[in-house]
Amino acid sequence: MCGRFAQYSSRDEYFDALGLKPDEITFDPEPIGRFNVAPGTKVLLLSEREDALHLDPVFWGYGPEWWDKQPLINARGETAASGRMFKPLWNHGRAIVPADGWFEWQKEGGKKQPFFIYHRKKQPLFFAAIGKQPYGQDHGKEGFVIVTSSSNQGMVDIHDRRPLVIAADAVREWLSADTSPERAEEIAHDAAIPEKEFTWHPVSKAVGNIHNQGKELIEQLHEATD
Template sequence: MCGRFAQYSSRDEYFESFGLKADEIQYDPEPIGRFNVAPGTKVLLLNERDEELHLDPVIWGYGPEWWDKQPLINARGETAATGRMFKPLWNHGRAIVPADGWFEWKKEGNKKQPYFIHHKKNQPLFFAAIGKAPYNKDHGHEGFVIVTAASNKGMVDIHDRRPLVLTAEAVREWLSADTTPERAQEIAHDAALPEKDFTWHPVSRKVGNIHNQSSELVEEIDDPVT
């Protein structure tokens, strides 16, 4: 995790959740409408630049010049702040992915059943992310990764890792250039939503094809793989 997620609400729905006023950021009020966001595509990323909030399209994936493998899409929250690969991004490239939920696949025999995981009250989610700043410039394969946390309190039956979802109240401090790397570690530990705030249901296996983007992909199905 996280290998696929949904970002379909309107920008104002995301922003209103953490108290952002209309005059604090320029954005399109139309729904984003992406029900099947895949790695390697550009994702709208909330970030702070020059003491202002911005929403920029940024490649989901990170592979610096010396990295000879596929770009990484996730970073473990337990080690991202100190490891060689991600420490510079943690210090200077913290961002937020506004989202509505994410997908996980559970193996059932020789098949895999996808599930859509979302907030129990259908509230917007804010995935902690880190990447190559500034985000208004093209850095090639050096985009961003989603920070993940362990799923050890109720969600492990779906997957043992999940996105680090921050509370709405923590978003601005996470993004702020005034927030120290050490304080960001505290936020990641103390301001993450617990597993009990989420629910999930089986969805169509059509989500496995990145070309499928309709709203039916997040709808519960009656005949999951068993």
């Protein structure tokens, strides 16, 4: 986790969930409509700079010049604040990915079945993220990664890692430049949405193809497919 997610609601719906006012950021009633967001694409990312909130398209992946492998897409929340790769991003590049859910694949015999995971009340989700600031500029493959946490309290039957989903009322503090790295660690621990708040169902294996983007990708699958 996290290798695929959905970001299909409108900006209005995400910002309403955060309690933002129209004069704080540009609202838009049109659905974003991305049901199969993949790494290596640009994702709408919420951040704060110059004391204002911004929503920018940012490359999902992080690979600095000295990194000779594929860009990383996730960072473990337990070590991101202290590791060589991610500490600078944790200190100065905290962001949020507004989302509606994410996909995980569970092994069933010799096959893998995808599941869509989302809030039980279908509320918007806010994934903790870190990356290269300022997000209003193109930094090539130095984009952002999604912060993950352990799924050892109810979701391990699908995957042992999940995105770190922050409660809506803690998002502004997470993003604030005035929030210390140490306080950000506390937020990541104390304001994370627990596993019990999520539910999931099997979906079509068509989600495995990034060219498929329709709403049918998140619909519940009632019969097994090959």
